[in-house]
Every structure is written in structure tokens, then in C-alpha cells.
Amino acid sequence: MTYRLWYWPGLQGRGEFVRLPLEAAGIAYEDCARTRSVDALVENMAAGDRAPFAPPYLEHDGQRIAQVANILLYLGDRHDLTPSAPADRHWILQLQLTIADLVAEVHNIHHPVELGAYYEDQKPEAARAANQFRAERLPKFLDYFEQAAQANPGTWLIGDRWSYADTSLFQLVEGLRYMFPRRMAALEGDYPGVIAIRDAVAALPGIAAYLASERRVPFNTTGIFRHYPELDGD
Numbered sequence: 001m002t003y004r005l006w007y008w009p010g011l012q013g014r015g016e017f018v019r020l021p022l023e024a025a026g027i028a029y030e031d032c033a034r035t036r037s038v039d040a041l042v043e044n045m046a047a048g049d050r051a052p053f054a055p056p057y058l059e060h061d062g063q064r065i066a067q068v069a070n071i072l073l074y075l076g077d078r079h080d081l082t083p084s085a086p087a088d089r090h091w092i093l094q095l096q097l098t099i100a101d102l103v104a105e106v107h108n109i110h111h112p113v114e115l116g117a118y119y120e121d122q123k124p125e126a127a128r129a130a131n132q133f134r135a136e137r138l139p140k141f142l143d144y145f146e147q148a149a150q151a152n153p154g155t156w157l158i159g160d161r162w163s164y165a166d167t168s169l170f171q172l173v174e175g176l177r178y179m180f181p182r183r184m185a186a187l188e189g190d191y192p193g194v195i196a197i198r199d200a201v202a203a204l205p206g207i208a209a210y211l212a213s214e215r216r217v218p219f220n221t222t223g224i225f226r227h228y229p230e231l232d233g234d
Contacts, residue, residue, distance in 0.1 A: 002028045002029055002030055003022065003027065003028070003029040003030070003058055003059070003060050003075075004029070004030050004032050004058065004059035004060070005018055005019065005022070005029050005030065005031050005032060005056060005057075005058055005059075006032050006033055006041050006044060006045065006055050006056060006057050006058075006059065007031070007033060007041075007055045007056040008033060008038070008041070008055060009031075009033045009034045009038065010217065010220075010222065011217060011220060011222045011223040012171075012175075012216075012217055012219060012223050012224075012225075013056075013223050013224055014055075014056050014068050014103065014224065015031075015055065015056040016171055017056075017068045017072070017099075017103075017167075017168050017171055018056050018058065018068060018071050018072065018075075019031070019210075019215075020167040020168070020170065020171055020201075020207065020210075021072065021075060021076075021079075021081050021164045021167045022075070023206045023207060023209075023210040023215075024162065024167055024201070024204050024206040024207050024210075025079055025081060025206065026206050027075070027079060031215070032044070032059075033055075041055065044059075045057070048064075050064065051064070052064055052066030052067075053066065054066070056068065056071065057071070058071045058074065058075075060074075068096070068100060069093060069096045069097050069100055072096060072164040072165075072168070073089075073093060073096075075164065076089075076092075076163065076164050081162075081163055081164045082163050082164060083158055083159055083163065088158055088159070091158065092157065092158060092163050092164070092165045095145070095148055095157060095165045095168075095169075096164065096165050096168055098141070098144065098145075099165070099168050099169065099172055101141075102137075102141045102172065103172070103224060105133065105137055106133075106175070106176075106179065106224055106225060107224050108129065109126060109129045109130050109133055109231065110126055110226055110228075111126075112125045112126055112128070112129040113125050119226070119228070123230075126228075126231060127230065127231060130231035130232075131233070134180060134183045134232075134233060138176070138180070138183065138187070139187065139190075142187065142190070142191050142194060145169060145172075145191070145193075145194050146190070146191045146192075146193050146194050149191075149193030149194050149196070149197055150193045155196065155197070155200050156197065156200070157169070157197065162200070162201065162204065166197055166200070166201055167201055167207070169194065169197050169198065169201070170197065170198045170201035170202065170207075173194065173195065173198040174198070174219075174225075175219065175224065175225030176225065178219040178225050178227050179219075179225040179226060179227050179231075179232075180227075180231075180232050181227070181232060182232045182233055182234050183232060183233060183234065186234045
């Protein structure tokens with residue numbers, strides 16, 4: 001049975017963290033809001049019991065599984081995208097949840113005062129949030145992921161093959177490069193392990209094909225990672 005992924009069309013967003021391992025592993029899926037409609041997404045999400053709070057969510061085998069880390073754990077268990085040893089599985093999940101923490105902070109840079117307000121309505125506050133993020137929070141997170149990358153002697157975060165956390169780290173680097181090109185250019189030399197994982201994921205045949213396809217929606221200012229030049233800096 002093909003997986004049904006539900007997420008907003010027209011942007012990468014959190015749904016991209018699910019698409020990437022599906023594409024890398026060659027797992028069949030339908031990107032439902034793109035093939036159907038936003039109305040279908042809204043109606044499907046509200047229907048029945050155990051409804052998800054928000055997209056992305058995955059439909060499979062009579063279930064709706066929401067939250068990115070939860071979806072990836074589900075896929076990992078079924079398609080060998082996560083280690084089998086319990087301690088290793090929890091380590092990869094821990095890294096994924098830390099990525100989710102960083103993604104939440106990135107999103108809040110553009111909405112530091114009110115999540116429902118436009119960026120243009122809170123630009124001075126967003127500038128302060130971006131300055132603090134670039135100077136303090138971003139290096140702190142990247143230090144952590146570099147330590148994780150260096151802890152494994154191989155190419156990947158654990159073992160000798162990629163996991164869903166590796167594809168998520170790829171997406172994190174890509175998003176940060178789009179959002180803060182100047183800051184990332186200044187920082188990347190300090191994180192060779194993180195960048196090596198990014199490059200190794202990009203070279204996976206399934207990922208390379210996906211990146212060259214129309215299925216990979218370009219970054220834009222409706223997603224999580226948004227580039228506003230006034231928020232960037234060295």
C-alpha cells in the first residue's frame with residue numbers, strides 16, 4: 001500500500017523532512033495535497049477519531065501518524081531507516097527531536113511576537129531575534145550536531161548506512177544556507193562532519209534524482225526557512 005503524505009502544497013516546510021527519506025529509500029508515496037487539493041487536506045485531517053493536530057501526517061494501514069519525528073520513527077522501523085539496537089534507535093530519535101527544536105526556533109524568528117501576524121508587522125522584533133539566533137543559538141546547535149557526527153567513525157550519524165536523521169540534517173543545512181547564506185558561509189568551515197553528511201546525503205541516487213525533479217519545491221518565503229536579507233549577517 002502506497003503511503004499517503006498530507007502536507008501543504010507549494011512549500012517544503014516540515015513535510016520535506018518526511019519526503020527526503022521516502023525519496024532516498026525509493027518508497028512509493030502520494031503527496032496528497034499536491035495531487036488533490038488543500039480542501040481535501042483540511043477535510044481529511046478533521047475526519048474521524050485520533051485526528052492529527054496539524055500536517056504533516058502520514059496515512060498508512062488504517063492509521064494517521066502525525067509529528068515529523070513520530071512519522072520518521074514509524075518509517076524507520078518498517079524500512080530499515082533506523083538502527084535496530086534500542087539504544088541506537090533512541091539516539092537517532094534524540095537527534096531528530098533536537099532538529100525539530102531548531103526548526104521551531106527558526107520558524108519563530110519570523111514570528112517572535114505573534115505567530116498569526118505577518119513578518120512585516122514585527123520586523124524590528126524579528127531582527128533582534130535573528131541577531132540572537134545567528135550569534136548564539138545557531139552555533140550552539142551546530143556544535144551539538146558536529147559532536148554527534150564526529151562520534152561515529154563512518155560517514156553517517158551512526159553505523160555504516162544513512163538513517164532518517166541524516167536526511168533531516170541535510171535538510172537543515174540546506175534550509176539554513178537559504179535562510180542565512182552569509183552566516184552559514186562564515187560558519188561552515190567549523191563543522192566539517194555536518195557538511196560531510198550533507199554532501200553524502202545529496203549524493204544518494206534517490207536524493208540526487210529528487211533534487212533534480214519538479215517534486216522538490218524551491219525554498220520560498222512561505223516556508224519555515226525564509227530568506228530576508230535584512231536578517232542575515234556574518
